[in-house]
Amino acid sequence: MIRQTILGIGLGTFVLTSGLMTFSASAQSSLTPTQTIQSSPSSRVKQSAKTVNIAGLEQSVFKQINQYRRSIGLQPLQIDSRMTNQAKRHSQDMASGMLPFGHDGFHERVKAIAIPYSGAAENVAFNQGYSDPATQAVQGWLKSPGHLTNIKGNYNLTGIGVATNSKGEIYFTQVFLKSR
Numbered sequence: 001m002i003r004q005t006i007l008g009i010g011l012g013t014f015v016l017t018s019g020l021m022t023f024s025a026s027a028q029s030s031l032t033p034t035q036t037i038q039s040s041p042s043s044r045v046k047q048s049a050k051t052v053n054i055a056g057l058e059q060s061v062f063k064q065i066n067q068y069r070r071s072i073g074l075q076p077l078q079i080d081s082r083m084t085n086q087a088k089r090h091s092q093d094m095a096s097g098m099l100p101f102g103h104d105g106f107h108e109r110v111k112a113i114a115i116p117y118s119g120a121a122e123n124v125a126f127n128q129g130y131s132d133p134a135t136q137a138v139q140g141w142l143k144s145p146g147h148l149t150n151i152k153g154n155y156n157l158t159g160i161g162v163a164t165n166s167k168g169e170i171y172f173t174q175v176f177l178k179s180r
Contacts, residue, residue: 052133052170057162058084060134061174065151065158068142074152077176082113083159087173091163094126095171101126109175115157119178121150126171134162137172150176 066076086109093099103122110120125137141147155176164170 052162052164054162054164057134057170057172058160060132061138061160061162061172062158064135064138065174068138068151072152075156077155077158080113080115080157080159080177082115083157083175083177084161085159086110086113086161087159087175088161088163090124090173091161091171094124094173095163095165095169097165101171110177113159113175113177115177116180117177118180119154119176121153121155121176123147123150123174123176124172126169128167128169133170134172137170141174150174154178 062077062079069076090099090105090109093105094101099105101124103124106122109122110117123141125140127133127136127140130136141151153176155178157177157179159175161173162170
C-alpha cells in the first residue's frame with residue numbers, strides 16, 4: 001500500500017484508505033493509495049477518549065451514508081449486528097495499534113460474519129481534532145473514488161464500528177455486504 005501523508009502543526013488530521021472490495025465468486029480484492037487530507041484550524045477541537053460518543057458517531061455515519069444512497073436513488077443499507085461487531089473489533093485493533101491502519105484481515109472479518117454473500121467491501125478512516133468526526137469521515141469517503149464505489153455499491157447490509165485511543169484519534173470501519 002502506498003501512503004501519502006501531509007500533516008501540519010495545529011491542523012486536524014484526517015486519513016482514509018481506499019475501499020477494499022471482494023466478491024465471493026471471483027475472490028479478488030484491490031487496494032489503492034491512502035489519502036491524507038488536512039482541515040482548517042477553525043475546525044480543530046481537543047477531544048479525549050472519554051468525551052467521544054462512540055454510539056453517536058456510528059449512528060451518524062449510518063444515517064449520512066443512507067441519506068446519500070437515498071439521494072441518488074439507492075435503497076438504504078440495513079445494520080447487521082454481526083457486521084457491526086466485526087467493524088468495531090477492526091476499529092479497536094487499529095486504534096490500539098494491534099493492526100496497522102488499513103484493511104488487514106478483511107477476508108477474515110467477512111468470513112467471521114457468517115452470512116452468505118455475493119459481494120463485500122470495507123471503508124476505513126481515522127481522524128483527530130474535528131468537532132464532527134463522523135461527518136469528516138463520511139465526506140472524505142464521498143470525495144474518494146474507491147470509497148464512493150463502495151458506498152454506491154450493490155449492497156444491502158452494513159456494519160459500522162468506531163473506536164478511539166488515548167491520543168484522541170478516532171477510527172472508523174464500515175463493512176458492506178450483499179447477502180444472497
